[in-house]
Amino acid sequence: MTADSPRTRRQFLLASGTAAVAGFAGCTSTLGRDDRESTTVAILAAGSLQNALTNGLKPAVDVPLRIESHGSATVARLVAEGQRDPDIVSVADVALFDRPLSPSWYSEFTSNAVVIAYNPDTAGGKRVAEAGRERWYEPMVEEDVALGRTDPDQDPLGYRSLFVLELASRYYDDAANLRDRILTREQVYPETALISQFETGAIDAALAYRNMAVERDYEYIELPDQINLSNPRYADDWYATTSYTLPNGHEVQGGVISYGSTIRHMSDAAVSVFDHHTTGQYLEDHGFLLRDEFPAYTGDVPQRVREATDRSDANHSRNAGSAEPLSTTVSDITVLI
Template sequence: MHETAGVPRRAFLSAVGAAGAAGLAGCVGGRAGARGADDDSVAILAAGSFQHALETGLKPAVDVPIRVEAHGSATVARMVAEGQRDPDIVTVADTALFEDPLSPPWYATFTSNAVVLAYNPETAGGRRVAEAARWYDPLVAGDVRLGRTDPDRDPLGYRTLFTLELAGRHYDDAPALREVVPDRRQIYPETALLGEFETGSIDAAFAYRNMAVERGYDYVSLPDRIDLSDPAHADRYATVSYTLPSGREIRGSLIAYGSTIRRPSEAARSVFAAHTTGTYLDESGFLRRDAFPRYEGDVPAAVRAAVSGDRSEQTAADRTSPR
């Protein structure tokens, strides 16, 4: 199925330019991880696929100033673990990164996503994807300039490989797609991936559904047996894996975003509540379920109270929670 979000292309390009500039400023200056003596803002270090949603959806929805820095989630985890960044809130696109290397005392799983094949209908390669009876045929034939992210740096990269492997098994007439489609020249940073459409560098890209929806790009929805979005197929997803340079093996699983507060404060809890439950998630194309947010570990009472919106409970929790 081909789906199109109704956002004008010019509006999309302007939004990408603004968000990209903001993200680049954060990456270069490290502002989302730095702390100033008189700084009352909340710093969020987040998965690259969340950058646009945080800048355009969360920021206008809260009263607290927010500073955002975005990278691939594996890079985010490494920067925090190695002490390169010290943000108030950390959000990653794979909760496995909270098991290793971050290991926070608690975190919330709060949204999901799906892997899709986004394409640019204004290029010859993009039109080949749009017109293909089988979406993978032009990729196998090499008729499309494809973009994807680095599996060593972020979950979207290894989830793309998982999707290709699962697709190779799912379609009776497909070759081993994980072996024949990937090429190192296809790799771009997650925060810049879809922006490559603007420069004409690529025709199509494996992306998260939200990345295509919030930017107004056409995309091919993939079967739920391979797009890592459906809990009913979790056992199937677990049959694929990728080994990181560290030697750690990542197994396929349902896409799950996690977030935690590292520097407790009333402002951070307020932002965290909006970040993990706000309607901007739906508007940005993320997938939410009734069970979200789901907590792991020793969650502070003040955090639960902030998320639930219980004023009396929050007041009581604030008396005993660290600030």
């Protein structure tokens, strides 16, 4: 993509996202089982899944959906404290399934990468673009760029942004202490509204997920694999050297970005939605990364769930025929889908 890319698709997706946010705000206090129709499936999900669920999954299923999105740490807290009672819970870090959610099983179904999204229409955004993949941090250190990020206490993107800066300080020769030199509290925005700040002119660049830039058609810089948290090859020697302690005292260790989902209230409708949610083509269309092993299960998975997703995998294989597998490249790693 270039700085003069057409804005029509970007504006359309932004409008869709804005409408979705309004919808979520309207149902914030009602995502429970007592007052919803029996056929409606309620999903409480990570903010980075918001656009994909609303504009990708929802049109692809016959079951009515009620979707609410927050930062994943907030999602976990709302469920753990009994403030929400959804059918399906999806988070952007499976570590949150260890605690506080602790379900008996879950599916790891997609991945992502942290990128530097930038606004090509602002002076600060242009400076980031000119600095490129090897020097993107310099204009941020020099305070020439209004940076946006999310709250590490509320969602995984927030603490993963801290991990990226720590790893970048290690990766680049002249980039010591980037976390201390770049970050301020004023940079923090809700995950569901981060990229939309480009439209208001509030920020020039953002530490964002790849899918957030792709689905809104924004320019972004792909970071080296040692930094972007997408490549299993660097999980131990690089990503695992970082960590963050949440307000509840739980320490989250750096690792490959992994999204997880589980069904809390089993029904035919919930299983059908879960199947599409965790195996659907819409994930790639919205910029998420898929690997051969997805979906991967942990725990005591109900047989009806395994059978549903196994059928989807089989249908996908038959439809693929003898064609070569598609792939999407992030830096120098190729992820088969």
